[in-house]
Amino acid sequence: MASHGIPRSSTTEPKTEQARLKEQEQIQEYTALVDLIDAKIAERQYTREVLDLTSKLLKKNPENYTIWNVRRRLLIHGLFSKQSDSSLPLTESQSFSPGATTTTSSANLSSSATTSWASKETLPNRASPIPGKNGTTHDLIKGDLDFIFPLMIEYPKCYWIWNYRLWLLDQAIDRLEVDVARELWSRELALVGKMLNRDSRNFHGWAYRRGVISQLESSKLHGRSMVESEFGYTTKMVKAHLSNFSAWHYRSKLIPRLLTERAASDLERYQFLNNEFELITNAIYADAYPYAQSVWFYYQFLMSTIVDEVGHAIITPNLTDEDRIEYATKQLVNLRDMLDGAEDCKWIYNALLEYTLALSRMQNRQPLEVDKEECRSWLAELRKLDPLRSGRWDDVEKSLKWLDVDSRFAPESGGPIEL
Amino acid sequence: MSLVTGPGRASISASSLPTELQLSIAAHVKYIQTLDKRKDELEYHLTEHLRINGIYWGLCALHLLGHPEALDRDQVVDFVLSCQHENGGFGAAPGHDAHLLYTVSAVQVLALCDAMETLDERGKGDRSSLPGSTSSESGILGVGRYLAGLQNRRTGTFAGDEWGEEDTRFLYAGMLALSLLNKLHLVDVDLAVDHIISCANFDGGYGASPGAESHAMQVLVCLAALSVLGRLDAVSDKEKLGVWLSERQVDGGGLNGRPEKLEDVCYSWWVAASLSIIGKLHWIDEEKLTRYILECQDPEQGGIADRPGDMVDVFHTHFGIAGLSLLGYPDLVQVDAA
Ligand SMILES: [Zn+2]
Secondary structure, eight states: OOOOSOBOOSOOOOOOHHHHHHHHHHHHHHHHHHHHHHHHHHTTOOSHHHHHHHHHHHHHOTTOHHHHHHHHHHHHHTGGGOSSOOOSOOOOOTTSSTTOOSOSSGGGGSTTSOOSGGGGGSOTTTTSOOOSTTSHHHHHHHHHHHHHHHHHHHOTTOHHHHHHHHHHHHHHHHHSOHHHHHHHHHHHHHHHHHHHHHOTTOHHHHHHHHHHHHHHHSGGGTOOOOHHHHHHHHHHHHHHOTTOHHHHHHHHHHHHHHHHHTTOOHHHHHHHHHHHHHHHHHHHHSTTGGGOHHHHHHHHHHHHHHHSSSSOOOSOTTOOHHHHHHHHHHHHHHHHHHHTTOTTOHHHHHHHHHHHHHHHHHTTSOOOHHHHHHHHHHHHHHHHHOGGGHHHHHHHHHHHHHHHHHTTSOOOSSGGGOO | OOOSOOSOOOOOOGGGSOGGGSOOHHHHHHHHHHGGGOTTSHHHHHTGGGHHHHHHHHHHHHHHTTOGGGSOHHHHHHHHHHTBOTTSOBOSSTTSOOOHHHHHHHHHHHHHTTOTHHHHHHOOSOOOOOTTSOGGGHHHHHHHHHHHTTBOTTTSOBBSSTTOOBOHHHHHHHHHHHHHTTOGGGSOHHHHHHHHHHTBOTTSOBOSSTTOOOOHHHHHHHHHHHHHTTOGGGOSOHHHHHHHHHTTBOTTSOBOSSTTOOOOHHHHHHHHHHHHHTTOGGGSOHHHHHHHHHHTBOTTTOOEESSTTBOEEHHHHHHHHHHHHHTTOTTSOOOOOO
């Protein structure tokens, strides 16, 4: 229903009788399978057989979220608690699904018992986990993880699959010995690495990676910080694709923790900032990348740690005002150099304009006449190069005019001159 | 996305567009009407998990198109109520589990149909009245309690259902529905606002959770949640956010959701509505965006696709029409960005 990238068929020819019959057959097969699962669940048949039926259905349609939930219930109320693979239906504890009647719909198995987010922490059958590597629970979880993997490759944007997988891995933490659970979680890092190699911007993939790392770092899995290796991972990813904004973003989030854990001195922090600027400047100079917005957003992030007034100095918190002014001045020189051969790059003009005004703000003064002159010429370039955003340039122009009008008064920080 | 009067109309006149680029209102109405008559298509059955959202998208689009009567009101209300569970939540269709997203769609549809009182007459959930509340609104309370039960009282965000997936999408949807139900007092609003602030990124945008990359849809849900809660003051840097949002427009006029991704009609709504909330819709080329959305419609069969020439669906039809309404396209009912 929410289709993306599927071409509209050019003609609207009616389907052939054969195609129509085939489609009816597929519908029959699909709805019969849903009904069969509903009926078996209504009879509380929490068996391997029904689990396999849900696998069959999910391969046809992984978006059927209710079936993923059925699968969860099959595991926690049935299969996880079994000592051996008997095919007897399991009886269910009274606490589960109060008010459930004998209707054949799966609706009575839904969340009536627990709606709180915290409910996942009170699992039934917690008293008799089957620990160790050879237990049924371990085999079930591992088998299920293997079953899902091809589905994830085929449907990388399906939220339900990613969620189910995380839930399954959480079950491993709750039900298995730590080193066994940790081994399962470690495999996920390799898996998500593969997913991100296939599509280096996959939103779900990056979110999943952060989730996996946070569990691998947690005390539940006897973990420790992985910030160094994750930072290294972002370096690898941005070097492979300089416009991988997902990787630049992740990098920005890792840096504060990285420097804290390194117990970096002021000098080391200063060198770190220099290295980051060098990395991004080289990226800007590479091939067509002066025109790639990803690198400019990361450049903006680094500059914000220098020019923003409060709260953003996350890399070099102890730089003096003079140091910061000197740093920004140096970057303005670099930006002018970048224009050479890239006179049609709007991002450079935009940065020159923004940081020239920021510099005067840092120096607690109004922009000089020559600054304003240049800002106007850069603005003219921006208007020419980027007409789509002319409304934004109008607002910039207004703020420059406001500077003219107000230049007689004492300077203020912030206010309309911010871009 | 409630239907109240929104910000001022942009200056786009239909006559300035060539005839092949006019909104095919009649075709779109017809397209939405026939959505539920396609039971002989496999796709219909495979998309059952979106049935109640589909009704909301279709009905909302019909309201914007000025044809709210094109779907049978009683049938719609009956269907919505048939999706409700004993715990007060709604599933995507009968036989599907309750989930926050479907519950919110149900509330939105009932609001559009002006049928909220049917919850008190026929609704389910925990209807026991609280001291001070009237028993006549017990059905509404049942739904409100289901939604409020999904708030994480430690972090302020919301889970989608009992299995615990959390996302700022759920936070916004939950807050919107609770405000439509007039039950915001059941949740911790301040904690939710703090959570949104913790999802902000250096580029001014917001992600699905703290640490997640900015994404136009997540930006809109965070801004819209703050707007519903009357806390837009919590947006720290509207200039930076406006820059990031305006850079979503690509040369063809369409909008993408993240840097260097493909444009798509659904982002027309998420980006444009976000810009509108922070008062910077004029930072993109509105006329070019209007043309792009119109190029994505199927003028004969009705419906709007993600990109020109692609398969149409009710999701993009809704977001395309909502985008056009926001842009002030003539003959459409005005939409509210939040
Ligand atoms: Zn889309």
